Structure formats: structure tokens, C-alpha cells
Amino acid sequence: MIYRPLQPPMLQSHLQNNHYHYEEYAPQPLLQSTVACYWSSTFQLSSTTLSTPFAYRIIPDGCIDIIFDLDALSVTQGAFVSSWMSTYDVFYPKQSMNFFGIRMYVEAVQAIVGYPIADLHEQIWLQELWGHSASYFWEQVVCASDNALRIDIIEQYLQQALYTYDIHPRPIHPLLSHSLSLMYDCAGQIDLATLAQQVHYSERTVRRIFQQEFGIRPKEILDIIRFQSVLQKMYRYPQYSLGELAFSGGYYDQSHLIHDFHRYYGLTPGQLSIQVQSNSAL
Structure with missing residues (x-):
């Protein structure tokens, strides 16, 4: 199974208008286990739109992004690596912005950025990680004439970083990739005891390696993957009832699912499903 998480603009297309545009792009097959997607996000704001600010959300998706500010004047504030998200964030844009991102699976981050994931407590500037090479890479990405060329440049770099032996950093522990x-594959519907048994390690060791390498508890990752699988069902099958979503997602009951929606999205399933159904009718 290919895990493809969703962000709010894909579920709430009404958010997109003349002032805001969000789009996702699939990676080439060779990079599908490394990159969930590439994305672009553009805000074109005026005094009129600023007078009626609108809330935009970012939700946990189990991934970490390299984000390029395409309007920045230099790499020192033009490219950064995001940190792991364990809950949703709401922001109100106050100026026009133009971003491009690489959404990476958490197990691939260290091989690409060369930095321990457990130390990514906050966003970190790409220049701090790569030095002068970050400037060259950022300039190529920012100066690309369109997103197709931008993606081609990025994928050439990613393939070099991942498959050239001389520059390949220390790989993650095999327990992590297997887990x-x-x-x-099971859309987050597996308990820690069963997971430990299938990877042939003790539960204690699984917890320790996840915390040591990622700084994240395995249950936290499982919960986010399961929640994202429910969002995928809402996106593909808007006719599903709340009970059907809870059952298919492996939740104890509807209140358990609602709790996760509050935690990860900040909306109830009902609020979101109405918007998704409305979008699908357009």
C-alpha cells in the first residue's frame, strides 16, 4: 500500500479562490517510497482580503517537509526543514506568499537532509544543514520557470542524495523501515504488541528505537496514519456515515474518532464531511 496523506486544501476545496491556490504533484515512481508529494501554495492578498482574514490549517500527516519561500531574497531565510507535527496548526496569512514544498516520509528524511530527525524540534534553515550547497540548490529551485522544471531539478538532487554511495548518510535502523x-500497509490499525512481534523485537526495544531515532513514540505515528486513512475514505467516499468511518478506521466508537478529529484537525467529522460532500457535488 502507498501511504498518501492529505492536507486541508485537498478536502476543503472551497478554501481555494482567486486569492489562494494549492496544488500537489506526484513524484516519479523511483521516489514514491521517499516523497509523498510535492506541493505549491500561493497566497495573493490585497487590502480587501486582509480586512477579512481567513483561517488556514495545517494538519499532522506523518511527514516532514523541505519548504522553499519562492519570494525570499536569499537562502538564509528562503528554505527550511519543518518539524514533526503532533497536532493541527491554524494561521492567518498577513501578506502575499509563494511556497513550494517537498513532503518526505519520516523514514526518508535523514537520508535526504543528513540531520537526525529526533533533533528537529523546530524548523531549521536548510543553510544550517548544507552550508554553501544549500544556496545553489535554493537558487535553482527558486529560479525555475515553472513547477515542472522545479520538480525535475529537485528529483535529480534527491536521486543523487539517495543513490550515490559517497554522499549517502547513515541509514535509519532497519527496525524503523520495517515497522x-x-x-x-495496515493503515495504522495494528497494536504495538503485534507490531513488535512481526518485526521480531520486544515492545520495549521498538519504543526505544523510535524515540532514539525519531524522537516520536510509535503509537503517535500509528494514530496519525490511522487518522489520515479516515480522511482518505472521507475524500473518496463522502457518502460514508460517521459510524462506517469509525468502524473501517478501527476506532472503538464514534466518540473515539471525534476525539482524534479535534486533536488533529480542530473540526468535528460532521463539519468536515459537510464540506467534503459539498465539494464533491460541484
Whole structure:
């Protein structure tokens, strides 16, 4: 199974208008296990739109992004690596902005950025990680004439970083890659005891390696993957009832699902499903 998380603009298309545009782009097949997607997000704001600010959300998706500010004047504030998200964030844009991002699976981040994921407590500037090479990479990405060329430049770099032996950083512990593969395959519907048994380690060791390498508890990753799988069902099958979503997502009951919606989205399933159904009717 290929895990493809969703962000609010894909579910709430009414958010997109003349002032805001969001789009996702699939990676080439060779990079599908490394990159969930590439994305662009553009805000073109005026005094009129600023007078009636609108809330935009970012939700946990189990990924970490490299984000390029295409309007920045230099790499020192033009490209950064995001940190792991464990809950939703709401922001109100106050100026026009133009971003392009690489959404990476958590197990691929260290191989690409060369930095321990457990130390990514806050966003970190790409220049701090890569030095002068970050400037060259950022300039190529920012100066690309369109997103197709931008993606081509990025994918050439990613392939070099991942498949050139001389610059390949220390790989993650094999327990992590095996565990995450199982987590994705079962859409987060596996308990820690069963997971530990299938990867042939003790539960204590699984917890320790996840915390040591990622700084994240395995249950937290499982919960986000399961929640994202429910969002995928809402997106593909808007006719599903709340009970059907809860059952298919492996939740104890509807209140358990509602709790996760409050935690990860800041909306109830009912609020979101109405918007999704409205979008699908357009």
C-alpha cells in the first residue's frame, strides 16, 4: 500500500479562490517510497482580503517537509526543514506568499537532509544543514520557470542524495523501515504488541528505537496514519456515515474518532464531511 496523506486544501476545496491556490504533484515512481508529494501554495492578498482574514490549517500527516519561500531574497531565510507535527496548526496569512514544498516520509528524511530527525524540534534553515550547497540548490529551485522544471531539478538532487554511495548518510535502523512499512500497509490499525512481534523485537526495544531515532513514540505515528486513512475514505467516499468511518478506521466508537478529529484537525467529522460532500457535488 502507498501511504498518501492529505492536507486541508485537498478536502476543503472551497478554501481555494482567486486569492489562494494549492496544488500537489506526484513524484516519479523511483521516489514514491521517499516523497509523498510535492506541493505549491500561493497566497495573493490585497487590502480587501486582509480586512477579512481567513483561517488556514495545517494538519499532522506523518511527514516532514523541505519548504522553499519562492519570494525570499536569499537562502538564509528562503528554505527550511519543518518539524514533526503532533497536532493541527491554524494561521492567518498577513501578506502575499509563494511556497513550494517537498513532503518526505519520516523514514526518508535523514537520508535526504543528513540531520537526525529526533533533533528537529523546530524548523531549521536548510543553510544550517548544507552550508554553501544549500544556496545553489535554493537558487535553482527558486529560479525555475515553472513547477515542472522545479520538480525535475529537485528529483535529480534527491536521486543523487539517495543513490550515490559517497554522499549517502547513515541509514535509519532497519527496525524503523520495517515497522513503518507495516504501519502503512495496515493503515495504522495494528497494536504495538503485534507490531513488535512481526518485526521480531520486544515492545520495549521498538519504543526505544523510535524515540532514539525519531524522537516520536510509535503509537503517535500509528494514530496519525490511522487518522489520515479516515480522511482518505472521507475524500473518496463522502457518502460514508460517521459510524462506517469509525468502524473501517478501527476506532472503538464514534466518540473515539471525534476525539482524534479535534486533536488533529480542530473540526468535528460532521463539519468536515459537510464540506467534503459539498465539494464533491460541484
